[in-house]
Amino acid sequence: MSAPARRLAELRVAAMLLTRLPVGRLAGHVPTLAAARWAYPLVGAGVGVVMWAVCAGAAELGLPPGISALLAVAAGVLATGGLHEDGLADLADGFGGGRDRARKLEIMRDSRIGSYGVLALAIVLGLKVQAMAGVAGSAPPLGPFVALAAGSRFAMLAVLEALPPARADGLGHAAGETGGWRPWAGLAVALAVMLPLGGAALGLLAALALAAVAVAVLAKRQIGGQTGDVLGAVQQVSDGAGWLAALLLLGGG
Template sequence: MNDISPPPRGWLADLHLAAVFLTRLPLPDAGKPPPGGLAAAMRCFPLVGLGLGLAAGLAGMLAATVLPPLPSALLAVLALVLLTGALHEDGLADLADGLGARGGRDRRLEVMRDSRTGAFGVLALLFSVGLRATALAAMPGGWEMLTALAAAAALSRATIPAAMQIMAPARADGLGASAGVPDASVAAHAAGLGLVAAAVCLGLDGALAAACGALLGGLAVVVLARRAIGGYTGDVLGAVQQAAETGVLLAVAAALPRAAG
């Protein structure tokens, strides 16, 4: 099933499908994608992420004109959550509950499928929102908040097809398996677009720091998922994005004061 090669599609069609999948924006229905179509459209994930980050960052930037840094940053994160329908946050919470469950691989996968959120999931969300918001609040100003969030949203979504390249599906069913596996060219396109977006937003030095943060955050989840459940699910991929986004924002927050000095 994962080896099916989708028919060639244009960039606009892939961008539309990626935006419909990743956001809750009122976009025209993309219809049922062909087998492997979503995997191929993942090359556009960073572009969608860039747009989401710019929109959320603009909300935070506007809020910063009348509010202190932390409330402004929290509103920026809230805007991102609303735009995506908490798609990736839901995956992070489910994976955290699975990792915290007692038992073997099958038990962890069973817990991850439970729609209820447990203590580990709640704590994971608290740390995700808290770390992202405090990192954004540490930015020197509203413009830096906007560019950092745009870079983080783009780069973190570029890690999703990369993670699927180095892991196997943990289940034979579910979104992680049914989406298909993006080939190396899709992962390369996504990585390239994510890095270009980061470089435009942050400059070369900032993009390097951001890339290191995304890599460390994403790899941490990959290692945990491979050990705990043997591969990826849709929840794992959501957690990869969240960890990578958090890693980018922390790295940029650490690098900006040095660059300013």
């Protein structure tokens, strides 16, 4: 298989992992999750385009910014199957309700959602919708949607690089290979989609980084590393922080 064909296959694996968007079936050699990790930001950029299209379409119909933003967030949830939101809820339940590391990991693997998870989702999604509405206004700009969706997926990749797997199995372990060119390729994609935002890109990067570091430090202290739920929480929290930064830096549309 040629190098371009391998990269395309890796991109499709990343899309299969992070979204519910149809990308067809892979025949022959199937790349590992670790090999596909460079493409997380690229997949995120696609999700950002979907969210922007829904927000812009709703605004064009004359819907208020708050409703347009809520529909955009709903479109993102549908596009990803709520994967990252589920991770945030599981992390909140585990860290909030577990007495020790083993119990926290056990709770995080439970498919049921508890009060900590509900509260975490309500706060993060509520903040995101409100901030997005303030940025989008009546003419939603494409740039922040793509930049933050890609940047928050790079935050996941960065935490994969920085933290060891907390389990001997699961998504965090399967995708947890470190080093090589792949993290740099992911960073290049994230930076490329942020460049059109000009000076505001630095503020958004700072917000994304601070939020990702906060979740990573918490995960290291609570369970000793990363899991798929930790990565989902990183995406949600950094995305929310990015939208708050965008509201402060970019204002209304």
